[in-house]
Amino acid sequence: MSTETRTRKHVWTCHYCKKSIRDGAGYVDVPGADVYRLEKAEQTWREDHPYGGTLKELLGLPNPAAWVATHTKCDPHPEKGSYRFDVAEARTTEDILDWTLHLMDKTWMEFTDWTDFIRNHMAENGTVLDA
Numbered sequence: 001m002s003t004e005t006r007t008r009k010h011v012w013t014c015h016y017c018k019k020s021i022r023d024g025a026g027y028v029d030v031p032g033a034d035v036y037r038l039e040k041a042e043q044t045w046r047e048d049h050p051y052g053g054t055l056k057e058l059l060g061l062p063n064p065a066a067w068v069a070t071h072t073k074c075d076p077h078p079e080k081g082s083y084r085f086d087v088a089e090a091r092t093t094e095d096i097l098d099w100t101l102h103l104m105d106k107t108w109m110e111f112t113d114w115t116d117f118i119r120n121h122m123a124e125n126g127t128v129l130d131a
């Protein structure tokens, strides 16, 4: 039996060009404006419906702000006020767990699709074994 330690290295795929992202060439990003838009819409909805509302009314709220992995050069709005971190900081499952724990402390996380984003990343982009 080998005592060699293997680590799972995550490959991040650019949302726009569908190519893999090298360390330093891109980031994982969520637009702050989209987070703010949903936060405000939900606040307004709560004010308008102090005793709750129908599911149909709830479904009228904007979608959660979408996280994407993108090359810096492919990002259509690189200057926008986003929360982002370099893909180099998310190469192992442990890195991703650390980011998840860090982000869970953010009050605005409930307005993003982090859970679905990471679930899809784990299922579709997969990982490769790096000896």
Ligand SMILES: [Zn+2]
Binding pocket: 014, 015, 016, 017, 018, 019, 070, 071, 073, 074
């Ligand atoms: Zn790209």
